[in-house]
Amino acid sequence: MADDQSQHGELAPWDIVQLARHPQRPHTLDYIRGLCEDFVELRGDRRFGDDRALLGGVARFNGQTVVVLGHQKGSNTKENIAHNFGSPRPEGYRKALRLMRHAEKFGFPVLAFVDTPGADPSMASEERGIGEAIAENLLVMAELKVPIVTTVIGEGGSGGALAIGVADRLLMLQYAIYSVASPEASAAILWRDASKAPDAAKAMKITAQDLYRLQIIDEIVAEPDGGAHLDMPAAIAAVSAAIQRHLDELRALPAAELRHRRYDKYRSIGVVHHAQTVALNAALS
Amino acid sequence: MKDFLRRTQRGFTSSRKPEQQIPEDLWHKCAGCKELISAKQFQDNAKVCPRCNYHERLDANEWVSLLLDPDSWQEQDAALAPADPLGFVSPKDNYAKKLQTLRESTHRQEAAISGIGTIAEQPLVLCVSDFAFMGGSMGAVVGEKVARSAERAADAGMPLLTINASGGARMHEGMLSLMQMAKVSVALARLGEAGQPHISLLLDNCYGGVTASYASAADIMLAEPRAHVGFAGPRVIEQTIRQKLPADFQSAEFLLEHGMVDMVVPRAELRAVLGRLIGLYTPKAHAVNAFASGNNGAQAFLRGA
Ligand SMILES: [Zn+2]
Numbered sequence: 001m002a003d004d005q006s007q008h009g010e011l012a013p014w015d016i017v018q019l020a021r022h023p024q025r026p027h028t029l030d031y032i033r034g035l036c037e038d039f040v041e042l043r044g045d046r047r048f049g050d051d052r053a054l055l056g057g058v059a060r061f062n063g064q065t066v067v068v069l070g071h072q073k074g075s076n077t078k079e080n081i082a083h084n085f086g087s088p089r090p091e092g093y094r095k096a097l098r099l100m101r102h103a104e105k106f107g108f109p110v111l112a113f114v115d116t117p118g119a120d121p122s123m124a125s126e127e128r129g130i131g132e133a134i135a136e137n138l139l140v141m142a143e144l145k146v147p148i149v150t151t152v153i154g155e156g157g158s159g160g161a162l163a164i165g166v167a168d169r170l171l172m173l174q175y176a177i178y179s180v181a182s183p184e185a186s187a188a189i190l191w192r193d194a195s196k197a198p199d200a201a202k203a204m205k206i207t208a209q210d211l212y213r214l215q216i217i218d219e220i221v222a223e224p225d226g227g228a229h230l231d232m233p234a235a236i237a238a239v240s241a242a243i244q245r246h247l248d249e250l251r252a253l254p255a256a257e258l259r260h261r262r263y264d265k266y267r268s269i270g271v272v273h274h275a276q277t278v279a280l281n282a283a284l285s
Numbered sequence: 286m287k288d289f290l291r292r293t294q295r296g297f298t299s300s301r302k303p304e305q306q307i308p309e310d311l312w313h314k315c316a317g318c319k320e321l322i323s324a325k326q327f328q329d330n331a332k333v334c335p336r337c338n339y340h341e342r343l344d345a346n347e348w349v350s351l352l353l354d355p356d357s358w359q360e361q362d363a364a365l366a367p368a369d370p371l372g373f374v375s376p377k378d379n380y381a382k383k384l385q386t387l388r389e390s391t392h393r394q395e396a397a398i399s400g401i402g403t404i405a406e407q408p409l410v411l412c413v414s415d416f417a418f419m420g421g422s423m424g425a426v427v428g429e430k431v432a433r434s435a436e437r438a439a440d441a442g443m444p445l446l447t448i449n450a451s452g453g454a455r456m457h458e459g460m461l462s463l464m465q466m467a468k469v470s471v472a473l474a475r476l477g478e479a480g481q482p483h484i485s486l487l488l489d490n491c492y493g494g495v496t497a498s499y500a501s502a503a504d505i506m507l508a509e510p511r512a513h514v515g516f517a518g519p520r521v522i523e524q525t526i527r528q529k530l531p532a533d534f535q536s537a538e539f540l541l542e543h544g545m546v547d548m549v550v551p552r553a554e555l556r557a558v559l560g561r562l563i564g565l566y567t568p569k570a571h572a573v574n575a576f577a578s579g580n581n582g583a584q585a586f587l588r589g590a
Pocket of ligand 1: 315316317318319320334335336337338339
């Protein structure tokens with residue numbers, strides 16, 4: 001399948017992009033129904049509407065009540081239109097915010113699932129403050145008093161993904177991607193040629209392996225041979241085990257310690273130099 | 286206001302030449318109405334066109350001169366410099382080289398400056414993005430400066446003012462730049478817990494990951510007239526919906542109408558508006574000259590100096 005597979009037979013980043021977007025790949029509702037019992041969907045943002053691109057509710061995960069939420073893509077064109085291809089409008093993010101506050105009120109952990117090409121780019125979304133909706137979620141997740149475990153199950157598209165991703169633990173499926181801009185958009189901007197998306201997929205470091213090396217994610221959840229869509233029960237079992245393990249660790253922490261660690265986790269991301277070091281390196285090279 | 290650019294600028298690492306008297310017969314072509322106006326009049330009017338009210342972009346140092354009390358500015362974290370964590374190179378782009386070129390041409394390490402100063406003798410922390418440096422985009426250093434500014438404001442008990450013009454997250458740093466949105470958010474949450482306000486001033490233009498993080502995560506949202514602010518850029522939206530957008534779409538006035546900002550403030554009124562606002566969040570007894578003690582202004586302020 002790859003025209004430039006590595007010597008170890010690993011998939012090229014562009015192949016992983018195709019797997020991450022595979023229409024038959026398990027989506028958020030598949031994980032929620034596979035991981036949990038007694039799922040009750042809670043709908044609407046209580047402000048404007050109910051966004052079908054971001055779903056959530058309460059459910060029982062290994063005996064414990066949790067709040068679950070995530071971007072929902074479809075498996076065919078009809079479903080994708082109904083779910084706006086997994087691109088939430090402000091209402092979706094405000095529903096997620098409502099559910100996270102709900103989780104905090106009742107002491108439920110939050111399990112979030114990321115699978116979106118990005119937030120909805122439209123006049124309606126801009127008019128209703130899509131930027132503010134994402135910004136508010138980041139701020140509230142920063143100080144939420146209950147554990148948050150986010151799993152990137154398919155496509156993690158930019159700020160629209162991060163809006164449910166400021167988690168205590170960030171997990172990623174083996175063939176999921178997470179990027180600051182889609183490979184196509186990156187290629188159009190930085191290569192000035194959208195057809196260079198395969199090059200962009202490589203250079204932008206968007207695979208689970210890349211992001212584990214960059215210390216952005218906490219764990220890579222292995223997928224069944226050939227990808228999660230070939231053995232959905234196995235994929236769900238792997239995600240279930242990983243989430244439970246992280247949740248056990250997080251639930252042992254007092255709320256103050258939990259938030260303290262979340263602060264440190266995000267506060268330390270990014271490489272910053274001191275100008276004198278830069279000058280020295282330039283002089284040495 | 287008249288002499289706003291003639292105040293002495295000490296300690297800036299600016300490429301701007303020292304201000305000189307502009308001859309009366311020098312003309313400036315307004316980018317808004319394309320009319321010729323007196324360059325001196327334009328300069329005296331803080332680069333706002335007296336004919337059409339077009340607000341020309343100011344650089345970060347000009348914002349400091351315009352808004353802060355003379356001699357009150359103390360820049361901090363000026364030496365923070367970007368790395369090239371992905372080793373980013375494309376046939377059209379080389380991040381490390383681009384940074385070096387910009388460092389030489391702007392005499393600045395990054396797309397934002399931050400520090401402390403006073404407005405009407407009331408201390409505040411200020412972080413200003415500079416559109417001229419890679420479109421004011423947020424990589425690890427801009428994120429670090431915003432985060433440190435928020436923490437400094439929280440620790441010293443001062444309001445935070447951010448002045449924001451940015452294309453969004455800096456793509457050359459990949460996911461590390463996207464995660465800056467989370468980094469600034471955890472720091473701003475701490476500022477909120479400290480009970481200090483964050484005032485965000487939106488400039489032309491502000492988009493993407495900056496709009497969707499600290500620029501919108503503010504207690505008070507101000508915008509300059511006709512500034513364009515949004516999450517998705519107009520071209521992306523036009524391509525998606527396959528129709529032309531209305532002329533005022535994503536303008537400051539549009540944001541006001543849709544409830545996204547508290548006010549649209551003409552540049553000439555900005556200092557007064559900020560002075561009044563900050564005063565309302567600053568107990569009178571605290572509005573002291575905390576900056577007399579040099580670099581330890583914040584600490585002196587904490588000690589109740
Ligand atoms: Zn004009």
